Amino acid sequence: MAKRRGGQHDRGQGSQDSGEARPSRALRGRAGRMSGGRGSGRGSAGAVRLWGRHAVEAALMNPERKHRKLWATREGVAALDGELPADFPVEWADVADLARLVARDAPHQGLVLDCEPLPDLFLDEVLTGDPARPLVVLDQVTDPHNVGAILRSAAAFNACAVVTQDRHAPPESGTLAKSASGALEVVPWIRVVNLARALDEVAEAGYWRIGLDGDGELTLGEALPTGPVALVLGAEGEGMRHNIIQHCDALARLPISSAIESLNVSNAAAIALYAVATRPDGD
Known part of the structure; x- marks a missing residue:
């Protein structure tokens, strides 16, 4: 199940306040x-x-x-x-x-x-759209600030949806919505019972599933294909669970400096979405 958003992503862009009349x-x-x-x-x-x-x-x-x-x-x-x-x-x-x-x-x-909470939406309803739009899958990311920030980045980089497991994700709330800065209303937030089964469905729809992992042999840029992409991110500290790793087609790392061990999951999601948005089109 999921949360349906009304309208296209350009409606979710937060504008800067100014003195000009709107x-x-x-x-x-x-x-x-x-x-x-x-x-x-x-x-x-x-x-x-x-x-x-x-x-x-x-x-x-x-x-x-x-x-x-x-x-x-x-x-x-x-x-x-x-x-x-x-x-x-x-x-x-x-x-x-x-x-x-x-x-x-x-x-x-x-x-x-x-x-009222937003209406429910099912995964198959977002897997038949524009293949250039990435999908974001979160494995037990429970902090509402992080999920809200990821929704905001998903809106900014035109992702088709964010997928979480229903039992291991924050509820729809004011804290999450404030962090999302309007993106909660425009990015489909899909809550599934079984994340591994959802990843199978994502693969059947033609998506290449890339798990973000600091120990990945490839960088994200090296792992990105030209077709549909699902970015899979785990919780900070624990990372992706073993079963979720087994449902990824590739593991990739962000090429960050050795001066820092890892990035906040919302920062990592933003960087990964930017990499997808700016990848060569393969023509």
Whole structure:
């Protein structure tokens, strides 16, 4: 199963704030009022709580999202790139009130949104698209900051999806969405029961599965083919599990200096995605 994202990846690019006026776009809302719990950073039963301008704005513009309620300062709403529907459920609040709705010290930027989780999506729904777009597979990467940052890089480098194992991945959350900076809404996040079986399905679809491993004999540049690529990354410290390594077609390393042992998994994913995006086309 997975999380469907509404729209193409260019909608997920975070823009830099500037003093220039931005064209107004209609923000989408399907309102349903709720009473919200305070203090934990979690939405009420069955809801996801998002915060921060990029995460909230992307969720509001995503037609796949069903929204429940927005808590906001007037300055926060004024910063949004678009207009809220007239009947959208907004509760005006001050900065201190919003701080009690989110995780400790979370930068909410005057916006906190309770919404439904994104709809489910299956792996085969993303394996029949543009073969030039890579797939990212994460083996037991559980830190929401890392998964969010990888989603952001996946959006930046036009990956077709991010795949994780359902039981060993963080839930959809405000922390993850803030790290993804809007990419949670545009990159399909596929959660599967059995990652090894999913890698078999990826191979059957014609993808070359490259596991990132510091002990790989080849560099990533040497291992990259010209066809569809699935990049497989393991958790920091443990790396990929043995069974997942056995389901890779090649192991490759990033050519980093011996002055440092390894890279953060989100940094490694960004570099690997850049390598795929800039590889020769083979013509």
